[in-house]
Amino acid sequence: MRGSGHSVDSIVDAALSLLDEIGLPDLSMRRVAGALGVQPSALYWHVENKQTLLAALADRIVGEAAAGASVPDAARALRAALLAHRDGAEVVVSTAALGLGSGSLEGRLRDAYAAAGSADAARDATVLAQFLLxxxxxxxxxxxxxxxxxYDATPGEVAASTEADFEAGLAALTGAP
Known part of the structure; x- marks a missing residue:
């Protein structure tokens, strides 16, 4: 694999594509390796184990969120990024629960709270991150x-019908209209 031109980024690209296609329960190192045309053992030159790969996936998903100028804008962008990928929220929450990855979701919220002058940006970010996830x-x-x-709706209807609930929760947590 070292000479194959693959990198952590190409492995994460393949894993993200598979995540969207087959979902988290069926995502395995073997499947990622197959998508890249290498043996599973070749992946371990770049990622230590599946949890390390999931942490990189979580960071990639969160990294897709546009920067928010305010706390509500940051939360909305993160919601969109999580919902853009099948099982995106589960990948990010499982990684956060184990303390893996960069913690970029909470970091983005913490930065937004700090910019807004929060007296306890870290705590505020933790609470909003838990609601968001x-x-x-x-x-x-x-x-x-x-x-x-x-479930008696289409997937698109579910996403649309829950947006108002998200906005109400966001308003309750941030005081923003």
Whole structure:
């Protein structure tokens, strides 16, 4: 793999593509290796294990969020990034729960709170991150249930109908209208 032209970025690219296609439960190192045309053992030159790969995926997903000029804008951009990928919220929450990855989701919120003059930006960011991750995880579960006919809506309707709930929670946590 060293001579194959692959890197952590190309591995994360392949894993993200597979995540969107097959979802987190079926994402494996073997499948990522297969998508890259290498043996699974070749991946370990670049990523230590599957959790390390998931942490890199989480950072990539969060990194896709546009920078927000305010706390609500940052939270909305992060919501959009999490919902843009199948199981995106689950990948990010599982990584955060284990203390892996860069912590960029909370970091972005902390920076936004600090810029807004929060007296306790770290705590405020933690609370908003927990709301954001829980909300997005619930929405994605409903979207997947809707996709197989187990929830009475289309996936798009689920995303649209839960946006008002997100905005109400965001307003409650930030005081923003």
């Amino acid at each position: 829980g909300h997005c995880y619930l929405v994605q579960q409903r979207m997947q249930a809707a996709a197989i006919g187990a």
